[in-house]
Amino acid sequence: MTYRNTVALQLAIGLLTVLFTVIAVLNMPTVIPTHWGIDGKPDAFGSRNTMLWLGVGLGLFTPVLTILLPLISPKEKPIRTGDPAFLKLMTLVSFLMSAMVVIIINAAMGPASDPTRPIFAALGLVFAAMGPIMADLKPNFYAGIRTPWTLSSDLVWRETHRRAARYFLFGGIATLIFAILTPWPIIGIVAILIASFGPIIDSYLIYRRLS
Numbered sequence: 001m002t003y004r005n006t007v008a009l010q011l012a013i014g015l016l017t018v019l020f021t022v023i024a025v026l027n028m029p030t031v032i033p034t035h036w037g038i039d040g041k042p043d044a045f046g047s048r049n050t051m052l053w054l055g056v057g058l059g060l061f062t063p064v065l066t067i068l069l070p071l072i073s074p075k076e077k078p079i080r081t082g083d084p085a086f087l088k089l090m091t092l093v094s095f096l097m098s099a100m101v102v103i104i105i106n107a108a109m110g111p112a113s114d115p116t117r118p119i120f121a122a123l124g125l126v127f128a129a130m131g132p133i134m135a136d137l138k139p140n141f142y143a144g145i146r147t148p149w150t151l152s153s154d155l156v157w158r159e160t161h162r163r164a165a166r167y168f169l170f171g172g173i174a175t176l177i178f179a180i181l182t183p184w185p186i187i188g189i190v191a192i193l194i195a196s197f198g199p200i201i202d203s204y205l206i207y208r209r210l211s
Contacts, residue, residue, distance in 0.1 A: 021055025
């Protein structure tokens with residue numbers, strides 16, 4: 001998919017998210033749940049306008065970044081508009097942001113709803129899908145495993161992201177399994193944290209090994 005088509009897709013997803021949000025907010029009570037505790041029950045309440053800002057912010061956040069980052073990217077490690085890995089990664093983030101909006105608004109409209117399970121299911125799916133993409137991501141200052149060690153060496157970057165691909169894939173699958181098949185979907189946070197921080201530790205170990 002080309003850069004223009006990717007941005008157009010992300011904008012379409014974002015605008016549909018905003019439209020969904022506006023329609024939902026008009027049908028909400030004035031005061032709604034805005035936060036849920038570890039037990040899945042609402043523990044904070046606020047104005048329905050909170051959801052409006054959430055939908056607009058998260059819906060349009062990713063397409064704006066997809067447009068902006070190549071423009072401000074330093075030439076030493078540029079993000080190129082033709083980089084398929086960057087475009088796929090940002091599109092997955094766009095889907096995740098919109099899914100979060102839909103899940104949270106749906107929970108806010110039904111006070112008995114618990115958004116924990118669908119949120120972790122969405123996180124698991126997106127992390128698993130990101131896995132194969134990570135291995136192909138080019139060195140840059142904005143996306144991927146950006147540590148002093150990966151940014152100092154393209155070789156360390158490549159090896160770290162090759163290993164990160166497995167972290168993300170298996171971490172995402174584990175999170176999805178916890179979300180769908182167990183009574184404790186929140187345990188998926190452990191897999192997400194391992195997938196997120198494991199490659200950071202790996203980057204240092206790889207740097208030491210290769211330097």
